[in-house]
Amino acid sequence: MWALRRASTPLRNHGYRVRTSYVFGKLEVPYFWEGNVAGFGTTAALSDRFISFERNNLATWPSSGIYINSHGLSTQAGAENSGEEDDVEDGFSELDETFPTTSPLEDSKAADDNEQELTSGSKWAPSELTKAIWNAPALSVASALDKWVNEGNKLSRDDISSTMTSLRKRQMFGKALQFSEWLEARGQLEFNERDYASRLDLIAKVKGPHKAESYIATIPKSFQGEAVYRTLLANYVVAKNVKKAEEVFNKMKDLEFPMTTFAYDQMLVLYKRIDKKKIADVLLLMEKENVKPSRFTYIALIDAKGLSNDMRGMEQVVDKMKDEGIELDVYTLSILAKHYVSGGHKDKAKAVLKEMEEFDSNGSQWSRRLLLPLYGELQMEDEVRRLWKSCEANPRIEECMAAIVAWGRLKNVPEAESIFNRVVKTWTKLSTRHYHAMLKVYGDSKMLTKGKELVNQMAERGCRMDPLICDAVVKLYAEAGEVEKADSFLVKAVQQYGMKPLFTSYMTLMDHYARRGDVHNAEKIFHRMRQSGFMARFGQFGTLIRAYVNAKTTAYGMRERMMADKVFPNKALAEQLAQVDPFRKTAVSDLLD
Template sequence: MWALRRASTPLRNQGYRVRTSYVFGNLEIPCDWEGNIVRSGTTAAISDRCIYFERNSLATRQSSGLYISSHGLSSQAGADNSEKEDDLEDGFSELEDNKTADENEEDRTSGSEIDDDDDDDDDGTQDAENISTKRAPSELFKAISSAPGLSVPSALDKWVSEGKELSRADISLAMLNLRRRRMFGKALQFSEWLEAKGQLDFIDRDYASRLDLIAKVRGLYKAESYIAQIPKSFQGEVIYRTLLANCVIANNVKKAEEVFNKMKDLEFPITTFACNQLLLLYKRLDKRKIADVLLLMEKENVKPSLFTYKILIDAKGVSNDMIGMEQVVDTMKAEGIELDVTALSILAKHYASCGLKDKAKAILKEMEDVNSKDSRWHCRISLPLYGELQMEDEVRRLWKICESNPRFEEYMAAIVAWGKLKNVTEAEEIFHMVLKTWKKLSSKQYSTMLKVYTDNKMLTKGKELVKQMADSGCRVDPLTWDAVVKLYVEAGEVEKADSFLQKAVQKNQIKPLFTSYMIIMDQYASRGDVHNAEKIFHRMRLLGYVARFSQFQALIRAYVNAKAPAYGMKERMKADNVFPNKDLAGKLAQIDAFRRTAVSDLLD
């Protein structure tokens, strides 16, 4: 039976966590902790603690068998590394891959350090859309994509009237290409036309694809309502797992738990895919619940996949818990699951971030050995990591391997690497090569170069690049906004960053990235500017961002720095199901308008 080893050696400067002694094989899994609030007691057997499901929450019955440890499976929520995690998880939250929600579960990482190239937990959910992405766009796709606005049905009617073929293979390839280019609105029109015109006999995968598109275009509420329109015979597991995956993409904990519980009520089997969705969600938003999911997997005999281990390794890594991360890897290997290149890249990234240069170098060398049959594939991953480690010789060595005939991803990886080395000239030279090779770039590619200027505080060059981007006809999207916001902030112009983001939202009616708001909010907090910090908090709420620990952390820091009382802050946090750790509890006490002091006691 699988096991996930708890970390056993305390790490310096990490607060206490609470765990229980439930043992899976040779591994103890921490089951519950509440920030730094410690409860003690004797150990208990796993049978003393079972998981049950309420209508609106994933809940656990607690035993009293708790004792103190300075490690847990997932480090405390909201520790000082929360900014690092937000950067990993939220920085690209709008950029998940454009596959259907019932395809590879790796697509649900939404830009985390976990890659989506492997398929270690298919669960039989691959459908006809899983066609090689190397194939050129089809004629049908070109007809749909070139149709203006809401005229996709007219373009399709014309296609049929001309007697052109419309097989399931053609439909699947066109749909895949629409998704890859994030043309979700046109893909939804295509799906609706197919059903309305009877051009395709819908099966559960087709309904799931429609559900996924509705969630992306019209939101979770409309997607959930659509399920009632699906024939009962097709309202199977694939439908609900698609909705669950979109709840995770939206970071909606309450709705994700409701859907998960609904799947159990409908007696669908609890799959690795579904559990991995919850693990991804809790890794981002509530690490305390990770152990609950693992216990559920043990109880239901759900086998973890390679991707499960990647999530747990990443959860440890973003919490700077290197010992815990290594012990998860040990357990993974003991279960006979080998680390692939993407798993190794997660390890290398976290070692590099924590300054463990020798360990990161060893992993990078291992990545090259693992990928010896295709010695160039790892370059796109290794280049930025060598840049992070400030190893210019290694960056030059890998770029020389690619230089004669670089692939697109290698170009971009090299730009990132030279940017981390502060060698803007080299990064610019490669970017100019990209511009010469490809006539039109996406906002993501421009943003790669823009980030180099941001990190090097080159505001003027950054503005020039944004203008060049707009002149080329490339859409300036939330990823670009994020880079511009950081440019202004790095230049000390926080108010301009705030104004720019607000104008961009009003003009485009598109939701910015989480990090765009947080970098501005953090600056206001550092100044003790309570008014503007609250303003940013309010804007995020209006745009539908679920309240997170990091938001309250920044807001409370604003009050502390302003030496101002915060009325009802504890109640606000409780209403959003956000709980303070030891450090934040101390700051809350400082801004408590009704706290007792020696002077107040004398005055009374």
């Protein structure tokens, strides 16, 4: 663990001390640690009072201001929040009812298989029980199930598990929750802890994690175990609610549950999104608790280093991963390639992509859907065309979507449209995320009219507007220069569908208003984000201050507002703040004084 923490950015050049107190974190696919850690030599002196390091003993992530003790972690009051909310899922997730222990790629593969079966009808046919729930009116699942049982049909646990899985895969969480409630109310299933955990997860998805937490009190004490709290933890991390996530983590420690890697990996994912400086503290606590890093731990750290554009640190984590005997799979390689591409290291990216292609030569077809968008990002049209041709005769739906993304990045809209039209004809029941891929192509190419036509087509085929599509439409309008229409659309979508917009939808609007120097509307979006429950962070304040800078006007009380939200400027933002400070001094003002 010591070596792993060394594979990160240096701490501030002064002594580092972690005192006693409390914490917590998210994940959605549980990963289990392989035994206890050993051989991670460290110069840290651990005690119940505090952990102290000499000045040069740590070469790790910057200090975060998290307190550590035997209970866990807690965010220090006033700690800097350097990260931003991230609405794009990492691909590490999806808390599944069956709590799988597969890799992220395997989970994705299983989901792809299931989706193809559901949409093409060529491999899998839904059971009569599943069809009864699918066809039931939105709020009448119980009545439909009563009728189904009264007709003499029998239920087995296998039937229930299969039906619940299919409902989850199709994101029919409301009906899945009604199904779970009916099973318990009618005595059709003897609930165990995993069944209660599944119910809690559905409540969190449908009604929110706070309602799910309240549900725990109704669960028999003997079943209020680690699986239940782990599920609650994952959902608070999904919601990016740091305070509640930390509370649940500490609760698990207080209840003396066995702390598997799941909880620590959740924390890594959470802090990777919210504040990367806290990652070192998670690793420190893992070391103190003798918890050995898993494959997922390394993947999260690789991604965090890549997001920080620290290629050397990312490569050091990879080296440590190899030293521990963990081979890089195609999914991990795709993360490396992604960050090499975004960091401008094209030669390194190409080398990794070629290594990924070796998985195809060994009989695996799953690398193509990862390779296509990356080749598109590198503007390697010949490679995109070659890969697409290799699967064009009988492509999986995810390979089609990957090809659409790739052609979109190459600005080849006709090719993307051709594949999308094939998808529409081949798979009869598409989800909003399939439309989102093509909608993004239109948005990036500023093709507003075609984008609007696609949204209408989606509605005609029975797809409901969701936050992802809403986000794409906002960007479609904004990139076409119609920011006011994008703003108006978002307001109407929230009112009509009662949904919470994505963080990126608000940031798109605020960014465009800031470019114009439109302080009034930038402040309006900032306020609406607060109303929607998004905490004010570094990124929001940075964009808001840029609006004042571009408007060449002063920002009264901005420093105080940032301090109230415990957000502290870095050097670049401090320079921008100085430009809009109503009390700043100049050479002339000094003379006048």
